[in-house]
Amino acid sequence: MGAEASPSRSISGHLRGALNACRGAWVHAARLALDIALPTLCVACREPVDGEGVCAECWAKLSFIAPPFCPRLGIPFVYDPGPGLLSMEAIADPPAYARARAAVRYDDVARTLVHALKYHDRTDLAPAMGRWMARAGRELLDDADVLVPVPLHWRRGWSRRYNQSGALARSIERQSDVKVVSEVLRRVRPTQQQIGLSRMQRATNVQGAFKVAPDRQSEIQGRRVVLIDDVLTSGATVDACARALLRAKAAHVDVLVFARVVDTHKGPI
Ligand SMILES: [Zn+2]
Numbered sequence: 505m506g507a508e509a510s511p512s513r514s515i516s517g518h519l520r521g522a523l524n525a526c527r528g529a530w531v532h533a534a535r536l537a538l539d540i541a542l543p544t545l546c547v548a549c550r551e552p553v554d555g556e557g558v559c560a561e562c563w564a565k566l567s568f569i570a571p572p573f574c575p576r577l578g579i580p581f582v583y584d585p586g587p588g589l590l591s592m593e594a595i596a597d598p599p600a601y602a603r604a605r606a607a608v609r610y611d612d613v614a615r616t617l618v619h620a621l622k623y624h625d626r627t628d629l630a631p632a633m634g635r636w637m638a639r640a641g642r643e644l645l646d647d648a649d650v651l652v653p654v655p656l657h658w659r660r661g662w663s664r665r666y667n668q669s670g671a672l673a674r675s676i677e678r679q680s681d682v683k684v685v686s687e688v689l690r691r692v693r694p695t696q697q698q699i700g701l702s703r704m705q706r707a708t709n710v711q712g713a714f715k716v717a718p719d720r721q722s723e724i725q726g727r728r729v730v731l732i733d734d735v736l737t738s739g740a741t742v743d744a745c746a747r748a749l750l751r752a753k754a755a756h757v758d759v760l761v762f763a764r765v766v767d768t769h770k771g772p773i
Contacts, residue, residue, distance in 0.1 A: 507656075510576060516743035517523070517554045522606045529561040531731050539560075544706055546558050546561075546562055546566075547617060547620045547626060547629060548562040548612075548616045548617065549561065549562055550611045551654050554689045554737070557617065557620070557626070557628065557629040557632055557683070557723040558613070558617070558625045558632075562613050564598070564622065565611075565612075565613045565690035566608050566611075566613050566614060567608055567611055567614075568607065568608055568636070568640075569605075569606055569607065569608060569609060569640060569764070569766075571584075571746035572585070574591035574593070574597070575588060575590065576590050576594035576599075576602075576603060576604075577590075577591055577593055577594045577599070577604050577739075578603065578604045578605045578606055578764065579591045579593060579594075579764075579766060580609075580766060581714065583755070597625040598683060599739055599742075599743045599746065600743050600746040600747045600757070601742060601743065601746035601758060601759045602756045602757060602758050603643075603644060603758045603759070603763075604739070604742070604758070604759040604760075604761070605640045605641045605643070605644055605758075605759070606640060606736060606760075606761045606762065606764035607633070607636035607637045607639070607640040607759050607762050607763065608636065608762065608763045609763065609764065609765075609766045610735055610737075610763040610764060610765045610766070614762070614763040615763075617629055617633060617762075617763075618668075618735055618762065618763060620735050621633065621671065621734065622668045622734065625666075627666070629670075630671040630672055630674070630675045630677075631675050633672060633675065633676065633762050634671075634672050634673075634674075634675020634678070634679060635679055636762070637672060637675075637676055637732075637760055637761070637762055638675075638676050638679035638680055638701055638772050639661075640760070641676070641730065641758075641760035643713065643746060644743075644758040644760055645676070645680045645682055645730060645760075647728055647758070648680075648682045648728050648729065648758065649727040649729070649755075650671045650682065650683055650684070650685045650723070650724075650727050650728075650729055650730070651676060651682050651683065651684045651685070651726045651729075651732055652672040652673075652676060652684075652685055652686075652688060652689050652724075652729050652730070652731050652732065652745075652749065653667060653669035653673040653684065653686060653689075653731075653732045653733070654669045654689070654731060654732065654741060654742065654745055655667065655669075655671070655687075655689050655690055655691050655714070656669075656691065656735040662715050666740060668734050668744070669732050669733050669734055670684070670686055672732055672733075672762060673686070673732040676732065678761070681682055682687075682730065685720075685723050685724075687717070687720070688716055688717060688723055688724060689714055689715075689716055689717075689745060689748060690714065690715055690716075690717055691713055691714055692712075692713065692714065692715045693712070693713050693714045695709050695710050696709050698710075698737060698738070698740065698741065703738045703740070706737075706738045706740035706741075707738070707740045707744075709740070709742070710740050710741050710743075710744040711744060712744070713744055714744050714748040715748050716748055716749060716751070721752045721753070722748055724752040724753065724754050725752060725753040725754070726753065726754075726755050727736075727754055727755060728754070728755045728756055728758075729749050729754045729757045729758070729759055730757075730759070730760050731745050731746060731749070731758070731759045731760070732760055732761070733759070733761045733762075734761060734762050735761060735762065735763050735764070736759065736761040736763070736764040736765065737764075737765045739759075742759045742761070745757075746759070
């Protein structure tokens with residue numbers, strides 16, 4: 505009995521080994537097939553793409569903001585009004601910050617990228633978006649000491665797990681020699697979502713909502729700050745942040761965002 509049991513065990517052992525090897529090879533092949541079947545998709549149009557978040561076609565659809573634009577607000581001009589001329593908006597309602605720059609206009613492709621980063625954990629998009637921002641904000645970054653991301657309220661930060669402005673700021677830090685200081689600017693009271701609010705309501709909603717933490721004021725005092733956010737709509741949020749930073753004695757505050765809303769119905773001046 506014992507003499508017969510031994511070879512049969514060994515045969516079944518071999519069989520099991522062969523089966524496992526087969527299974528391993530099959531799993532490997534299946535994984536490979538899946539990799540081929542499921543390449544990275546363009547975040548905007550869902551077509552396969554190599555490497556980064558958007559395909560060449562969607563990249564071409566992004567409206568990168570280039571001169572001529574308002575030197576103060578960064579709003580693109582239809583024609584060049586000559587050096588130093590400001591937009592109507594900058595003259596009528598000057599912001600607390602010195603200058604604002606944006607990489608792209610906030611259109612469909614830009615919105616898809618912003619939403620993917622903000623709500624779908626696509627942190628892999630931050631390096632490319634940050635690179636475009638660093639290019640658009642070169643002039644600002646050359647004059648800057650620190651980068652400050654616009655903070656989320658802690659409740660929203662908790663549910664969304666990370667701050668998209670922080671992810672963009674860290675990407676810009678890698679593109680420049682300017683360091684991020686995080687957790688310095690804080691949201692001291694919850695604010696409503698700005699979506700659907702009028703310009704006046706937006707300003708009231710965020711008024712006094714931000715504060716530099718008293719124990720971190722030395723990191724802002726006398727520093728040239730570039731405030732980082734994903735989208736600039738009315739500018740109320742970055743304006744409230746700039747006021748808080750200036751109250752903490754920042755030397756000056758500039759603003760760099762990924763996308764800005766551009767009202768195409770308005771003329772340049
Ligand atoms: Zn695409």
